[in-house]
Amino acid sequence: xxxxxxxxxxxxxxxxxxxxxxxxxxxxxxxxxxxxxxxxxxxxxxxxxxxxxxxxxxxxxxxxxxxxxxxxxxxxxxxxxxxxxx
Numbered sequence: 001x002x003x004x005x006x007x008x009x010x011x012x013x014x015x016x017x018x019x020x021x022x023x024x025x026x027x028x029x030x031x032x033x034x035x036x037x038x039x040x041x042x043x044x045x046x047x048x049x050x051x052x053x054x055x056x057x058x059x060x061x062x063x064x065x066x067x068x069x070x071x072x073x074x075x076x077x078x079x080x081x082x083x084x085x086x
Contacts (some may be wrong), residue, residue: 005051008082012043012050029074031067038066050079 015023017036024031031039042048042062049055056079065074 005049008050012040012048015040027074027078029071029078031071035067039063042066055068 017033017040020036020040021033041067042059050059050060056076057080060072060076063075067075
């Protein structure tokens, strides 16, 4: 895992639900604080590498269960945008 990946993973692990909601609104992805809490719980209790296509696919499926398929799709598009910027 390179430095960029490590930084992203660390941010996911240390982010508060309120921060996640704020970021989600910045990218036009509507989340509630309760949804953010569930998402962060999964991120903290599972080793998820959003840079790995197979793991990201599993992650997106979990997001769809917590939020909606549309929100999960938007989140996946956002992940892909950041992954390809590096």
